[in-house]
Amino acid sequence: MITVLGVPEVVIDRLPVYARTLAELNRKGRQVVSSQELGEELGVTPAQIRKDLSYFGRFGKQGRGYSVQRLTNELRRILGLDQAWTMVLVGVGNLGRAVLSYKGFTAEGFRIVAAFDAHTETVGRTVGGIRVYNVKNLASFLTSNPADIGIIAVSASGAQEVADLLVGSGVKGILNYAPVALRVPVGTQVKNIEPVLALQSMTYYLKTAAP
Amino acid sequence: MITVLGVPEVVIDRLPVYARTLAELNRKGRQVVSSQELGEELGVTPAQIRKDLSYFGRFGKQGRGYSVQRLTNELRRILGLDQAWTMVLVGVGNLGRAVLSYKGFTAEGFRIVAAFDAHTETVGRTVGGIRVYNVKNLASFLTSNPADIGIIAVSASGAQEVADLLVGSGVKGILNYAPVALRVPVGTQVKNIEPVLALQSMTYYLKTAAP
Numbered sequence A, B: 001m002i003t004v005l006g007v008p009e010v011v012i013d014r015l016p017v018y019a020r021t022l023a024e025l026n027r028k029g030r031q032v033v034s035s036q037e038l039g040e041e042l043g044v045t046p047a048q049i050r051k052d053l054s055y056f057g058r059f060g061k062q063g064r065g066y067s068v069q070r071l072t073n074e075l076r077r078i079l080g081l082d083q084a085w086t087m088v089l090v091g092v093g094n095l096g097r098a099v100l101s102y103k104g105f106t107a108e109g110f111r112i113v114a115a116f117d118a119h120t121e122t123v124g125r126t127v128g129g130i131r132v133y134n135v136k137n138l139a140s141f142l143t144s145n146p147a148d149i150g151i152i153a154v155s156a157s158g159a160q161e162v163a164d165l166l167v168g169s170g171v172k173g174i175l176n177y178a179p180v181a182l183r184v185p186v187g188t189q190v191k192n193i194e195p196v197l198a199l200q201s202m203t204y205y206l207k208t209a210a211p
Helices: A009-027 A036-044 A045-055 A069-077 A094-101 A134-144 A156-168 A195-209 B010-025 B035-040 B046-055 B068-079 B094-101 B135-146 B156-168 B195-209
Strands: A064-068 A085-090 A108-118 A129-132 A149-152 A173-176 A188-192 B065-067 B087-090 B110-116 B130-134 B149-154 B171-177 B189-192
Touching: A009 A036, A009 A045, A009 A069, A009 B195, A036 A045, A036 A064, A045 A129, A064 A149, A064 B110, A069 B195, A085 A094, A085 A134, A085 B195, A094 A108, A094 B094, A108 A134, A108 B130, A129 A134, A134 A156, A149 A156, A156 A173, A173 B195, A188 B189, A188 B195, A195 B010, A195 B068, A195 B087, A195 B149, A195 B189, B010 B035, B010 B046, B010 B068, B035 B046, B035 B065, B087 B094, B087 B135, B087 B156, B094 B110, B110 B135, B130 B135, B135 B156, B149 B156, B156 B171
Parallel strands: A085 A108, A085 A149, A108 A129, A149 A173, A173 A188, B087 B110, B087 B149, B110 B130, B149 B171, B171 B189
Antiparallel strands: none
C-alpha cells in the first residue's frame, strides 16, 4: 500500500468524498451524524469510516455520532481546503475549453488564473473568463505569478514536455487529462483523469454480471 | 473495504493500470517481467502486485517472473477487455464534444454509437464522427440499439434524470462527468470522473509539503 506520512493514499482519496457528503448534510441542517448513517450515504462500512478518521485523531464520542459542522471543518483543514489554490491550464482544445468553462473549480477554492496554448488562433482569446497566452511564455509567467497546480489538457504526445515545463517552473501539483503516465520528480503530485481506466475497471463488473 | 465477488474494488481499479503497463512492455519486445520491475514501473510494491494477482490464480513461476504476453492477455480477459463495448453519450456541450472527439475510447474497444442533447441547435449535427440525436429519443433508441455504457456529460442538475433514463433503458454502466453522486439500483455500475475530488486529495500533499 502506498503511504505518505503514515496515512495510506486510498484513505486520503476518500476524505474529499466524506467532506463533500458532510457539507451536504450541513446544508440540510443536520447537526450530528453517526458513522452508520454516514456509511449509508457513502456506500462504505461504518468501520471503514471510523478507521479512516482514526488516522487524524478522535472526532466523535462513542454512541453520540459526529458533529457535522466540526467534522466538515476538520476534514477541510486536514485536506488543505481551508485555503485558496491557484492553477494554470495548458492546452485550449475542446477539453481545455470544457475545463475553463467548468464552474466547479472556483466554487471549491481552485482558481484558474491563466491558460496557455501553442496555436496562434487561440492565443489572445478569453475562454470562460480566462485569458489564453502563448505556451512559450509559460515559464516566464510562472516566474512572476507562481501557481500551485498545473492542468494538462494537451494531447498524449505533448504532455510530458508540458509537465517538465511546469515542474521546472516550480509547480508542485499536476492534474493530468492526457492519457499518459507522466514522469515527475519525487515531491510533485500528479492526479490523472483517466476515463478509459475507469471504463476498464467497470467492465469487470459488467462482464461478470452478464448472463 | 468494498468487495464484489470476493475481490476488493481497489484491486479491480488497479488491474487496468497493470494491463496498460504490461501492454507497453509487450510493445517494447519484453517477454518476461519480475514483480520487482513491474512494481517500479507502476510505483507500487512487488508484494502488492503479487497479492493483487493472487485473487485470480497463479500467473508467474517463483523466481522466473511473469510472461508479459500471457499476463497481459489474462488481465484483459479478467477485465472483459477482450470484447467490444458500446456506449451512448448524453450532453453535447464543451465537455461532451471533447469526449466525442477523444480517440482513446475506440482504441481500447469502447465505441460511442450515438450522442444525445436537448438543444435543437445541436441535434442533427455530427461531432467527432458521431451523430447527435434529440434526448427525447434516447429511450426508444436504446430499445432498438441496446448499449452497455452511458456517458453523462450534462450539468449537475440534469444528471440524475439522465441516469434514470439510461438505467430504465437497460444500460448497466454509467461514466459520469457531472459533479453529483448518482443514485442507481444495485447492479448498475457508476464511475465518476471528478477533477475536483482529485484536486482535493492532492492538496493534502501540497499543503503538507509546503514550508
